[in-house]
Amino acid sequence: MRSQSLVKPQFMDSDHAAVTLKWLASRRELGITIHHDEGQEFSVIHPCELEEPGEFLVGGCVVLFTGIAYRSRPEALADHVRKLARAGVSGIGFGVEVVFPSVPESMREAAAEEGVALFSISLEVPFIKVLHEVQEELSRQRNQRRELLLEAQRQLNTAANSGGLENLLKVGAQNLHAHLVLMDNDGRVSAEVRNNQVPEFSMDQLRHWIQESPGDMAKRVGPLTVIGQKIDAFGERSLMLIAVSTQAFATESRALLRHCAGLAELIVARPQRYRAIHQELNSLALALQLGFNVEPGQVRTKIFHSVADSEGKVRPALLKGRSARGVSRIMKTVDQSLERAGRLLFSLDIDDCSVFMIFRGDRTPEEIIDLFQSVLGDARLAVGGQLNWDELEIDVLHQLERIILRARIGGCIGPKESGLDWLQERPVQHAMKKRNEETWGRLDGAGEDLGCTLEAYLRNVGNLSHTARELKIHRHTVSKRLAKIEELIEVDLEDPVTRAELLIVAHSCECA
Incomplete structure (x- = not known):
């Protein structure tokens, strides 16, 4: 079998997109200078000049400010850094040359003491530009993760179609960077694929973990993360697809495991379902051959x-x-x-x-x-x-x-x-024919193109002007003809129900 190029599991161990201060500083157009870096990732960046910003911040965010509130008391900037650290921020971006020409030394010392990243932004770069760059990168990462997931799912589909259960689990194990085991509720292994980049474990351990969590499970056991996806039961037997990895399973990884389990279910269930159908047909053929009375309703129900x-x-x-x-x-x-x-x-x-x-x-x-x-x-x-x-x-x-x-x-x-296909049914056709004789039939031979006038009037939803325009005659002429039609076929053309009835009768006769 031709080897497949596998997606690297770049979405495996993280549930969110994030950037680092080092990445931010690499965007030279932002003019950022790093004064202290803790190496933390962040995904939220927020401009805030408030002196008491705690209740408006989320943990791990980066705060941008110029220190305008501290114009007359720069010595308080160090305390502001400590407030932000207590609020859980991971970094501070300080806009220079607006109020302060550079980052005060007291701020640098406080940031280092509190373990908060600190960087400065030049006057030429508005804060909104920094926010835009961060959001663009986060959006790019999310799109990339989605594309990786779709590509991994496509590879699983191909593997399931071309190589069956074994190939499906092989491709799934490499994409998930995990061992994959398909095990039933009695602890019997239906199929397994080991990943040599993941530490080994014993099947007895796995059976023990399943007994502790008979449904879908997710647990951390020492250095290993174990997650299971239950597959629909086949009679008294149920199956679970279990992944074992050193990495945490992010949202995309869990989605890929569910997809793999769904394909495994199709592969496992297909022979059983086909066998049951074939057995039903075999039984039916045998019963007919032996002359047994087979209830048609029962046969149809099964089939x-x-x-x-x-x-x-x-x-x-x-x-x-x-x-x-x-x-x-x-x-x-x-x-x-x-x-x-x-x-x-x-x-x-x-x-x-x-x-x-x-x-x-x-x-x-x-x-x-x-x-x-x-x-x-x-x-x-x-x-x-x-x-x-x-x-x-x-x-x-x-x-x-x-x-x-x-x-x-x-x-x-x-x-x-x-x-109006129901008009072709015989009882309806009979009724329509009779009604046609009572209405449209009376207009035949009456002259003045009464039939054409009535048809145009009905198709124009009872609008005199549109009817006259279509027939290329005056509105008064249309009105006179309609009055004569009402007298001949004894109907009220002002009634929308009557107009609908006549249109349906005409359509029925055309189809016939």
Whole structure:
């Protein structure tokens, strides 16, 4: 197997972005001079000229001030440094040439005594510029950590797809700089990968730690940090993915461990789930061969249980292409995508160029369309609405066959675009035909383009001016025609419900 380039675990041992005074001084455009440095990191920098600033500060921050409050009593600056130290600040930035030409010696001595970093900022550099530089660097670090996490997750996905559980844990162990062990609730090891840069430990120790913390755990044991991510139970058996490292696990590291555990769950669960499904199908085939009475409802319940969502709902879809080869290519690609996600494809070939499918009901039309969009080519896709799996009937397929004709070549159509498809149902068609004869039918042969006038009026939402503009006639002419229409078909066109009814009747007859 080709070796993979691994992400260095730069996000492993810290939960926050931070900078040092040494880094700040390296930004020459800031004109900073260091007078005392304790080497501490900081992520908050705050200008404050108050003489009693304690309640407004957070521990570990850096305070910027010019000493303007001490213009007439510079000897009090040393006491101010001590106040800031008691408030928990890690550093002080002193703006010179505003009030004081340089940093007073008493301030330097107090800073050294209190263990607080001290630096000066020249007059040419406004404090806001220093704040901006720090915030830009912190933002860069956060973005870098996110990118590292995404790259590490991508590597885990690749490892899981190409090399299974062993390769997944190998890549995870190197990215997390940790030992990784997959252990069940009885202390049996399903898989493990050791990292030679991390001190060894015994499995008995690990079993003892799990017994103390049966759920998700995180603990420090001597030089080691132990963190576990529980995986869903398989019957009475449950698994936990455990990482052991000398480093603390930061937020990104814990997220990467959760991702690794999720992939491990898919790999472990997939053979068991497929075995159960195959066993159900084998049992069904055997029962039919022996002539046993098999209740159709029970069979469907077992089969559709794996595709329906938690509420028992599914979402139908229909793919229609121009060639059998093109449709086969699309379905193969989609099946591979679903396999990588640990999902099954439920499909039925209607003919050489049409495939009917069902997906989980909680999958949105957009998600299903995204699955096909890049490989659709000159085929078309129609996605239906949610329905209970026991409502799947041939009429659902027929409905999709009707609405897919509205999709452009290489396009998709969802339930929102299905419009008034219910008008095609036979009982509705019968009622619509009768209503059409009572209304639009009476306008046939009446002259004066009454049918066209009524249609334009309805589509313009009852607006006389827009109707007249569309028909290129005067408003008064439109009004006269509408009055004649009301008299002929015995309706009130001022009523919005009546207008909606007439529009639906017209649409129904057009579709028919």
